[in-house]
Structures are given as C-alpha cells and as structure tokens.
Amino acid sequence: MTRKAKVTIQDIARHAGVGVGTVSRVLNGHPSVSAETEATVRQSIAQLEYRPMAAAQTLRSRRSNVLGFITDMIATTPHAGQIIRGAQETAWHSGKVLFLVNTEGDPELERSAVDVMIDRQVDGLIYATMFHRSATVPSNIYAVPTVLLDCYVEDASLPSVVPDEFSGGYQATKVLIDRGHRRIAFLNHVEPIPAQRLRVQGYQAALADHDIPFDATLTSEAWSEPRGGYDAMKTLLHHPQRPTAVFCFNDRMAMGAYEAIRQQGLRIPQDIAVIGYDNQELIAANLWPGLTTMQLPHYEMGVWAVEHLLAELPATSEKGDSAERAPLQVKLACSLVLRDSV
Numbered sequence: 001m002t003r004k005a006k007v008t009i010q011d012i013a014r015h016a017g018v019g020v021g022t023v024s025r026v027l028n029g030h031p032s033v034s035a036e037t038e039a040t041v042r043q044s045i046a047q048l049e050y051r052p053m054a055a056a057q058t059l060r061s062r063r064s065n066v067l068g069f070i071t072d073m074i075a076t077t078p079h080a081g082q083i084i085r086g087a088q089e090t091a092w093h094s095g096k097v098l099f100l101v102n103t104e105g106d107p108e109l110e111r112s113a114v115d116v117m118i119d120r121q122v123d124g125l126i127y128a129t130m131f132h133r134s135a136t137v138p139s140n141i142y143a144v145p146t147v148l149l150d151c152y153v154e155d156a157s158l159p160s161v162v163p164d165e166f167s168g169g170y171q172a173t174k175v176l177i178d179r180g181h182r183r184i185a186f187l188n189h190v191e192p193i194p195a196q197r198l199r200v201q202g203y204q205a206a207l208a209d210h211d212i213p214f215d216a217t218l219t220s221e222a223w224s225e226p227r228g229g230y231d232a233m234k235t236l237l238h239h240p241q242r243p244t245a246v247f248c249f250n251d252r253m254a255m256g257a258y259e260a261i262r263q264q265g266l267r268i269p270q271d272i273a274v275i276g277y278d279n280q281e282l283i284a285a286n287l288w289p290g291l292t293t294m295q296l297p298h299y300e301m302g303v304w305a306v307e308h309l310l311a312e313l314p315a316t317s318e319k320g321d322s323a324e325r326a327p328l329q330v331k332l333a334c335s336l337v338l339r340d341s342v
C-alpha cells in the first residue's frame with residue numbers, strides 16, 4: 001500500500017486559490033481574514049484532510065493540549081475507574097487528551113513519570129490516588145500546574161479535591177435514624193486513614209444531633225474486607241442489646257455483614273438494616289437485597305480536577321499574582337444510593 005503524501009499549507013493555498021500567508025493566518029486564528037476567505041480555506045483543509053504538526057502548534061501556542069494523569073493504581077482496579085472517565089471526558093470535550101501513567105505507588109516511577117511529562121510539555125498534571133489520603137508527591141511536580149485528586153498534601157500547597165467523608169458518614173447514619181433506628185452499630189476500617197476517622201465522626205455527630213447517646217460497644221474495627229465485616233458483625237450480633245441497624249465502612253464489609261446476619265437466621269432489612277459506603281456496584285447492586293450505600297464522587301472529582309486545572313492554566317502560563325492565592329482545597333459530597341437493605 002502506498003503511503004498518502006502529507007498535505008502541506010502550500011497544497012491548501014493552491015486548492016483554495018489564496019496565498020500561503022492567508023492559510024497561515026486562518027490556521028492561527030488571525031482576525032484580519034474575512035469570513036468568506038476563511039470559509040474557503042477551511043473547506044480546502046477539510047477536503048484535503050490536512051493535519052497540522054502538533055509540535056509546531058505547541059511552539060506557537062505554548063500549549064500541547066495534553067494533560068498528564070499520574071496515579072498509583074486507579075487504572076488497574078475496578079473500583080475507581082470513574083475517576084479516569086470523568087477526567088478523560090472533560091478533557092476531551094475541552095480539546096485536550098490525557099497522558100496516563102499508572103505507577104503502582106513506586107516513588108521512583110512517579111518522579112520519572114513527572115519528568116517525562118514535563119519533557120513532553122504537558123499543559124498541566126493531575127496526581128490521583130486510589131483512596132483518599134495524605135500524599136507525598138514528587139518534588140518535581142511543582143514545575144508544572146498540578147491538581148491533586150482524591151488526596152492532598154499536608155501543607156495545602158497544591159489544589160486538591162477529595163470526598164466529603166464526614167458529611168457522608170453523617171448522611172448514612174441519618175438515613176437509618178430517619179427510619180426509626182436508635183441502636184445503630186458502626187463497622188469501621190482499622191487503618192488510620194481520613195475516611196476511617198471522618199466517617200465515624202459523621203456517625204457520632206448524627207447520633208448527637210438526634211439525641212441518641214453514643215455507645216462505644218456498638219462500634220468495631222476490622223480490615224475493610226468481607227472477612228473483617230463478617231467477624232465484626234458476628235460479634236455485634238451477640239451483644240446483649242443487639243443493634244437494629246449497622247453502618248459499614250464500605251460495601252465489602254457490608255458483604256461480610258450480610259453473611260453473618262443470615263447465619264443468625266435474621267432478615268435484612270426486617271430484623272436489621274444495613275448501609276454501606278463506596279457504591280462498588282459489582283457488590284452493592286448484586287447483594288440480596290440490594291445494598292443501600294453512599295456513592296463516592298469519583299466521576300465528579302475527575303471532572304472537577306480537569307476543569308480547575310484548565311481554569312488555572314492562563315494564570316500560571318505567565319508570571320503573575322496567581323501564586324499569592326491559596327490553592328483550593330475542595331470536598332465533594334457523597335450521594336445516597338437507596339436500595340432495599342434499609
């Protein structure tokens with residue numbers, strides 16, 4: 001097969017019957033070209049299937065139209081892919097593409113990935129983590145406009161977007177309170193991460209706001225997997241005053257709790273209501289009955305990260321007072337997904 005010859009601006013000029021300079025002005029959006037001439041040139045561009053060289057466009061505009069996306073393991077897990085989808089769709093609709101690197105949390109690979117992206121002249125970077133946490137970012141990341149997604153740095157020196165874990169914990173507990181429950185257990189994760197701390201704080205605040213005394217014997221910590229949820233729920237079911245509802249740190253724990261409840265001959269939600277967190281649909285939608293849960297704003301965080309990065313690019317492309325503004329630290333709400341377990 002013969003390779004098609006590359007179309008040049010000289011070819012477009014001949015086809016449109018104009019000068020090369022006119023074609024150049026049209027390609028660069030120069031206002032001195034009449035609407036009729038521009039339409040003629042753009043018709044020739046379309047008919048000849050002309051593709052401008054990306055490198056030349058980057059030199060002229062100082063924009064590569066590429067955004068770097070560095071993540072620890074989001075690209076290899078089924079649980080947080082909506083983050084990438086939200087970022088990718090928003091970037092694409094804005095005329096940008098994502099350059100994605102999955103590092104598996106390797107600090108050396110992270111630093112190398114940032115170097116490569118800087119060398120490729122990406123317009124900006126999104127640094128994302130699999131779960132909400134404090135992050136130690138590679139120092140070279142500050143050389144390019146950057147947004148943190150599902151993580152933050154302790155000194156708040158970079159803009160970030162994370163889930164509102166406290167509000168989510170509050171809302172999940174309030175759903176159970178609104179259905180008449182007063183003895184509400186909480187199965188928490190054992191590892192000290194922001195979600196572990198903030199969700200239980202939301203749980204406690206909801207109890208307090210509805211005059212329900214906090215009972216530490218109705219809380220338990222375990223690894224946030226089905227086995228951990230099973231063991232913790234089994235213990236709570238032998239409590240002298242068994243809970244009538246349980247709020248689980250995540251859907252995987254709720255999956256284990258379901259089994260423990262069933263083994264005791266109890267029904268969900270008639271005997272004990274269950275609410276989870278994360279809305280991992282492979283689990284939540286396929287448990288029986290379907291699991292009511294809190295939806296992490298994965299897609300929305302991906303959208304916000306790209307939109308904020310693009311909004312900041314004009315200010316960060318030149319020296320100005322943008323560095324004097326405190327970087328935004330944003331929390332996005334988690335939404336309730338109501339199914340049949342409460």
